[in-house]
Amino acid sequence: MKKSGIRVENLVKQFGEGDNAVHVITGASFEVEKGELVALIAPSGAGKSTLLMMIGCVLEPTAGKIWLGDTLVYDNAWSKADTRTLRREKIGFIFQAHYLIPFLNVIENVSLLPLTNKQSEQQSTQISSEFLNFLGLEDKLHSMPSDLSGGQNQRVAIARALATHPEIILADEPTAALDIERAHSVVKLLKDIAKSQEVAIIMVTHDERLLPYCDKILKIVAGKVDTIDNRNSQPEQSNLA
Amino acid sequence: MINLANKDIRHTLSKFIVTAMGVGMLLGIVLIMIGVYRGMLDDARILLDDIAADLWVVQQHTLGPFAESSRLHQDIQDTLKSLDGIAQTAALTFQNIQLFNRQNQAVRVMAVGIDPLGEFDIIPRSRLMAGRVLQAQHYEMVVTDKTGFQLGEKIPLGRDTYTVVGVTQGTVSSGGEPLVYISLKDAQNMQFSYSNPRIRNDRARGQSTQVTQLVNTVVAKIRTGYRADEVAAQIQQWKHLTTYTHNQQTAILNENLIERASKQIGLFTAILVLVSGIIIGLIIYTMTLEKIKEISIMKLIGIPNRMVVQMIMQETLMLGAIAFVFGNLFAHLIYLQFPKRVVLLWSDSIVLFFVILLASFIASLFGVFKVMKADPASAIGG
Numbered sequence: 001m002k003k004s005g006i007r008v009e010n011l012v013k014q015f016g017e018g019d020n021a022v023h024v025i026t027g028a029s030f031e032v033e034k035g036e037l038v039a040l041i042a043p044s045g046a047g048k049s050t051l052l053m054m055i056g057c058v059l060e061p062t063a064g065k066i067w068l069g070d071t072l073v074y075d076n077a078w079s080k081a082d083t084r085t086l087r088r089e090k091i092g093f094i095f096q097a098h099y100l101i102p103f104l105n106v107i108e109n110v111s112l113l114p115l116t117n118k119q120s121e122q123q124s125t126q127i128s129s130e131f132l133n134f135l136g137l138e139d140k141l142h143s144m145p146s147d148l149s150g151g152q153n154q155r156v157a158i159a160r161a162l163a164t165h166p167e168i169i170l171a172d173e174p175t176a177a178l179d180i181e182r183a184h185s186v187v188k189l190l191k192d193i194a195k196s197q198e199v200a201i202i203m204v205t206h207d208e209r210l211l212p213y214c215d216k217i218l219k220i221v222a223g224k225v226d227t228i229d230n231r232n233s234q235p236e237q238s239n240l241a
Numbered sequence: 242m243i244n245l246a247n248k249d250i251r252h253t254l255s256k257f258i259v260t261a262m263g264v265g266m267l268l269g270i271v272l273i274m275i276g277v278y279r280g281m282l283d284d285a286r287i288l289l290d291d292i293a294a295d296l297w298v299v300q301q302h303t304l305g306p307f308a309e310s311s312r313l314h315q316d317i318q319d320t321l322k323s324l325d326g327i328a329q330t331a332a333l334t335f336q337n338i339q340l341f342n343r344q345n346q347a348v349r350v351m352a353v354g355i356d357p358l359g360e361f362d363i364i365p366r367s368r369l370m371a372g373r374v375l376q377a378q379h380y381e382m383v384v385t386d387k388t389g390f391q392l393g394e395k396i397p398l399g400r401d402t403y404t405v406v407g408v409t410q411g412t413v414s415s416g417g418e419p420l421v422y423i424s425l426k427d428a429q430n431m432q433f434s435y436s437n438p439r440i441r442n443d444r445a446r447g448q449s450t451q452v453t454q455l456v457n458t459v460v461a462k463i464r465t466g467y468r469a470d471e472v473a474a475q476i477q478q479w480k481h482l483t484t485y486t487h488n489q490q491t492a493i494l495n496e497n498l499i500e501r502a503s504k505q506i507g508l509f510t511a512i513l514v515l516v517s518g519i520i521i522g523l524i525i526y527t528m529t530l531e532k533i534k535e536i537s538i539m540k541l542i543g544i545p546n547r548m549v550v551q552m553i554m555q556e557t558l559m560l561g562a563i564a565f566v567f568g569n570l571f572a573h574l575i576y577l578q579f580p581k582r583v584v585l586l587w588s589d590s591i592v593l594f595f596v597i598l599l600a601s602f603i604a605s606l607f608g609v610f611k612v613m614k615a616d617p618a619s620a621i622g623g
Contacts, residue, residue, distance in 0.1 A: 058617050104245075113543065115243060
């Protein structure tokens with residue numbers, strides 16, 4: 001039986017009040033299981049980033065419930081006052097650009113969060129090296145981000161997101177800065193990670209060519225989320241790395 | 242744990258060093274300003290300490306000879322000797338003059354008129370670098386090294402030519418001008434005698450003949466067993482003179498000549514420290530702004546504020562510390578080029594170091610404020 005990675009119930013987000021109120025999310029409910037790669041799609045301004053920020057414990061919802069794994073993290077209020085700890089312990093983030101810390105080398109970028117989570121230096125380095133090896137960057141451990149290609153940097157960012165063994169990964173258009181070939185290889189990698197690391201991944205994307213890799217598609221329509229089962233869809237063979 | 246400040250500095254080392262050098266030069270100027278102040282205090286005391294007189298007798302109701310014009314008859318020197326408490330006396334004149342060197346450049350100096358055969362040494366032997374003290378009553382001059390004149394050099398002054406017979410080290414007036422010593426007779430001629438046409442004109446007006454046996458002050462040393470203030474009180478009873486002890490004369494110099502200048506320099510220094518603090522603050526604020534995207538990402542992925550704030554503070558303190566080292570190097574490299582004495586004391590440097598640390602700490606609060614305000618949500622959505 002599959003375990004739940006993310007569960008959202010009647011999530012509401014409203015900006016402003018009274019006549020000026022803007023209702024961005026009006027009652028979103030969906031579930032993403034561990035091991036699933038899910039695409040979040042919607043036209044610009046429909047609330048993708050808002051939804052992602054609420055699940056990522058960055059933006060406080062107006063109402064609703066959010067579970068990350070088995071933990072109810074939001075029930076009309078955050079379960080922990082310190083949402084940053086929630087983020088550090090439960091969530092991995094991947095962004096449009098890699099946003100690595102430019103003054104840290106590859107292994108330091110990846111091991112910074114485990115170190116912050118009070119893991120020993122040896123443990124942090126070992127975990128980080130394992131993920132970087134897994135992502136094919138074993139010979140780049142001590143390179144600076146400025147010396148790597150865009151695709152390599154994005155893989156380092158993925159390793160950073162994985163290094164704390166998060167329950168979920170939120171990827172905000174992780175392929176936006178990549179060409180189509182690299183985009184396919186990164187999304188395939190995310191799919192592999194979701195399966196092998198038993199982690200729920202929500203990926204915001206505008207690129208419909210990447211949707212076949214996803215197990216589900218979450219589509220925001222008029223502030224609500226429609227869940228589309230996409231398991232029968234297969235990526236084009238030519239795009240598979 | 243990874244030291245973020247160290248890593249960041251290493252990543253932009255050349256930029257950081259150049260910035261620290263810039264701030265360091267500013268701190269160097271602060272050190273020089275403090276050095277100018279110290280130099281001024283030292284200069285003011287050099288002549289007083291070299292003469293080492295216990296009493297300064299001057300024209301009645303004046304603060305002379307340094308703070309106000311003072312004239313009294315030279316024979317007061319002999320009258321003073323009749324007092325039991327007086328051991329030695331010397332009559333002195335002081336006047337600012339302009340000499341010309343071999344390149345015909347003007348050299349402003351203060352000429353001290355002393356009796357070459359007087360009872361006590363006005364020029365301490367320890368200050369004599371070359372040559373000898375004055376021995377003749379005319380046309381000899383002892384100069385200080387800062388004037389640039391050499392031993393044996395002939396210096397034209399008025400209608401006469403003087404020969405440099407000695408060179409002293411570091412003797413300056415209370416105003417910081419280099420000192421030259423000439424005989425009392427020559428000095429009196431220069432200061433008090435008139436030209437022939439002026440004398441003729443004065444006679445035509447029915448004015449009395451000029452008096453050149455004047456001096457600006459008579460100094461005295463007291464005998465062992467006597468107190469300077471008691472002897473001064475005794476002289477004061479004569480009603481036509483004013484007498485100051487060494488301490489009173491020092492106080493007059495400090496209060497009348499140095500205090501305002503030192504306040505001015507002190508204010509200038511305080512403004513420079515403030516400006517340095519603001520500049521360090523602006524630099525740190527700009528450095529923080531440059532990293533604001535990374536800081537937002539760090540906050541979003543869960544790095545605690547404490548780590549980011551620590552990074553900003555460490556960078557600020559490191560900037561302050563490196564700038565301080567550069568400031569000291571800079572100050573020590575250039576201080577000799579200043580025309581007036583600049584005294585650099587390590588104690589001043591250490592005080593400035595702590596002031597700069599404090600200023601840097603306060604300055605870093607600008608960056609810290611920016612960090613606290615950085616919105617982690619700005620990392621999402623591009």
